[in-house]
Amino acid sequence: MKAIAKVFLLVVLLVLGIAGYTYAASSDNHTVTVTVSAINELAITGGNVTLTINTATAGSEPDDAVDNTTADLDWTTNEATKKITVVTDQAAPTFTLKAVAQNVTGGTAASEVTLSTTAADFVTTISTTTGGCDIQYTASATAAQGTGSDVHTVTYTITAG
Amino acid sequence: MKNTVRHIVLLLLFLLISSYGICWAVNITITGSWSETIDASDLQAGAGSDLIDTYESASNTVAIDIIAPTNWRVDVKKSDTNWHANSQLYVRRTSDGSGSGSISGGTSYQEITDTDQSFFNGTIDRSNITGQLKLTGVSVQIPVDTYTTTVYYTVVEI
DSSP: OHHHHHHHHHHHHHHHHHHHHHTOEEEEEEEEEEEEOOOEEEEEESOOOOOOOOOBOTTSOBOOEEEOSSOEEEEEESSSSEEEEEEESOSSOSSEEEEEEEEEESSEEOOOEEOOSSOEEEEEEEOSEEEEEEEEEEEEOOGGGOSOOOOOOEEEEEEEO | OHHHHHHHHHHHHHHHHHHHHHHHSOEEEEEOOEEEEEOGGGBSSSTTSOBOSOEEOOTTSEEEEEEOSSEEEEEEEEEEEEOOTTOEEEEEEOOOOBSSSOEEOOOSOEEOOSSOEEEEEEESOEEEEEEEEEEEOOOTTSOSEEEEEEEEEEEEEO
């Protein structure tokens, strides 16, 4: 009986030993680190815009000059709660120049704004997205303002919003 | 009584040898790591475009050395510290390394998941087996942050 018990014990240990040998394993590792930096890119395409006011209906103020096909605005951001503002460097223009975003993707157009040296919202509610729009400029003048020209450098900025 | 003592000594020796076998039977050593920084230069076409979707490490980013007395298999998995669900990580073997044994499999990219999956297999010792990693699913939808995962390679005797 003792001998049987010993044999049984030997078999059990043998099985355990073989099992341990069969599942021998070793492990090592390395890390992978991906750093995503803040991306807030904005670009104007289409170039400079020229608006000429040269028509009127007799008895009325001159007709507005409108351009919404020349310049587009594109943007990319991987941050939340952003907006695009617009500002001109022309502190004392003779004539009125307005801008509004049209056909907006990746944001919400703000109301048409009369350009000034104070930044105004142009597109809002931009969040981790790509986007774009047409820029519509409207120039207007009164007969009393006479003739002349204003040159604006218009700057768009993507900023926290 | 003498026989019993002899048996016990033999059993203890057997256990010791078995345990020793577990310790030295196989060993894997990993060298290397991968860091990737994604910024505005990775936009597909500047403002208005999304980020490039896919990034690859150098073909020899990872070097794997295996010491084993017999047939073996390498499994791979990852454990995330901070990882974005939109991104997937892949690995492939880019060289056979060198050594007296053989090696096969793992030369096509396979996704690394959170559970062990067979990567490649071989026999006996192989050293300087190189590996390459690939990251996919990158877009501006992934918030600004540092994402880290640990890739585990486990060699198992088969």
